[in-house]
Amino acid sequence: DVQMTQSPSTLSASVGDRVTITCRASQSIKIWLAWYQQKPGKAPKLLVYKASSLETGVPSRFSGSGSGTEFTLTIDSLQPDDFATYYCQQYDSYLYTFGQGTKVEIK
Amino acid sequence: QVTLRESGPALVKPTQTLTLTCSFSGFSLNTSGMCVSWIRQPPGKAPEWLALIDWDGSRYYTTSLRTRLTISKDTSKNQVVLTMTNMGPVDTGTYYCARISRTATGTATFQHWGQGTLVTVSS
Numbered sequence: 001d002v003q004m005t006q007s008p009s010t011l012s013a014s015v016g017d018r019v020t021i022t023c024r025a026s027q028s029i030k031i032w033l034a035w036y037q038q039k040p041g042k043a044p045k046l047l048v049y050k051a052s053s054l055e056t057g058v059p060s061r062f063s064g065s066g067s068g069t070e071f072t073l074t075i076d077s078l079q080p081d082d083f084a085t086y087y088c089q090q091y092d093s094y095l096y097t098f099g100q101g102t103k104v105e106i107k
Numbered sequence: 108q109v110t111l112r113e114s115g116p117a118l119v120k121p122t123q124t125l126t127l128t129c130s131f132s133g134f135s136l137n138t139s140g141m142c143v144s145w146i147r148q149p150p151g152k153a154p155e156w157l158a159l160i161d162w163d164g165s166r167y168y169t170t171s172l173r174t175r176l177t178i179s180k181d182t183s184k185n186q187v188v189l190t191m192t193n194m195g196p197v198d199t200g201t202y203y204c205a206r207i208s209r210t211a212t213g214t215a216t217f218q219h220w221g222q223g224t225l226v227t228v229s230s
Contacts, residue, residue, distance in 0.1 A: 001169075032215075032216075034214075043203055043220035043221065043222060043223055044217070049214040049215065050214070050215075055214065087154065089154075089216065094167040095167075096144070096159075097156065098153045098154045098156070100153045
């Protein structure tokens, strides 16, 4: 199975900061990478699919990039609503796997 | 509007079999490209994909739990059922169902999720 490794595990930031989260795959997944945001007690919410395509309704301050084994999620000008946990997930094969998560905390 | 809702027991005893039902609306599992998956999330941990069933009835399971899982669908009721045998305390967590659309305009990943159902395994 493809292993997904996110970094950092925790990130402390302030409103207005630019934040970058990295996700690495144990083998090439081409562009089949999604990013999710999850808040406590809620289901994950799809933000980005196919590595860089923004899901409908997601603010443009979110962006994804990368291909192969290395991917990034960037949040430009962090807003109060963005403090949450973020997960990457690969879907190159039917054996879908998630990263371990990055918690974005208020500094 | 696509909606999914999980239902099932909140408490299961060790060694018992868990049966969860995902009831959905806003799409048909008879439509080419539509899939429904089950995903679970232990408290404080990352989500873990469990199983998927395609519009054509094809089934896929996570490697580590393959022998314990069965996914099935009832298209007339718009439901997908997951059974997991020999439950243990490590299986405690929130269980979600989610839709995947593999159509030309779909995202091909978990775009729509249910609200989740918490399952606790304890004697």
